[in-house]
Amino acid sequence: MRDLDQIDQFDENNEAETLLESMRALKEEQVRLNDLFVRRLNNDRAKAAAYDELYRQLEWARRGLTQEAIRPLALRLLKLIDTLPEDSSNELLLAVRTELLSLLEENGLSEVVVGDFVDPSLHEIVDTTTGDAEPNYIVEVKRPGYTLGEHLLRPAQVVVVAREQEPG
Secondary structure (H helix, E strand, O other): OOHHHHHHHHHHHHHHHHHHHHHHHHHHHHHHHHHHHHHHHHHHHHHHHHHHHHHHHHHHHHHHHHHHHHHHHHHHHHHHHHHHOOOOOOOOHHHHHHHHHHHHHHHOEEEEOOOEEEOOOEEEEEEEEEOOOOOOOEEEEEOEEEOOOOOOEEEEEEEOOOOOOOOO
């Protein structure tokens, strides 16, 4: 009987050891699968970030190419718009002028903001006048300027107060 008890105890010890080995193997497999999951997740995030950056760069290039393609046309249309009076009593001319400007604005054209003083990067001085204001104070805009996207298409032509010449 003692032999049977030893065999039963041996089987129980053997089963426990087998179970422990199985649990260790399962734990190792879990760690391996968890590691694989984390690496793949990080890889997917890196790919998504790379795709986002690529899309951003392509969009930037597309906008730049579009603006370069419409630049010559925009300049020619602005010359045409300059010939159409802003304060005409002819409603058709006003409608054409408004529609052309609207079309250009939809494609990235913006009028140059004219402040109080000349900004050489945005304004072209076409005439001077005398007055009580400080030198380089803008008194009149002869022709509006425009930017296309972030680039100056043409400067605003302005009249400014001239510096007083010192006698001598």
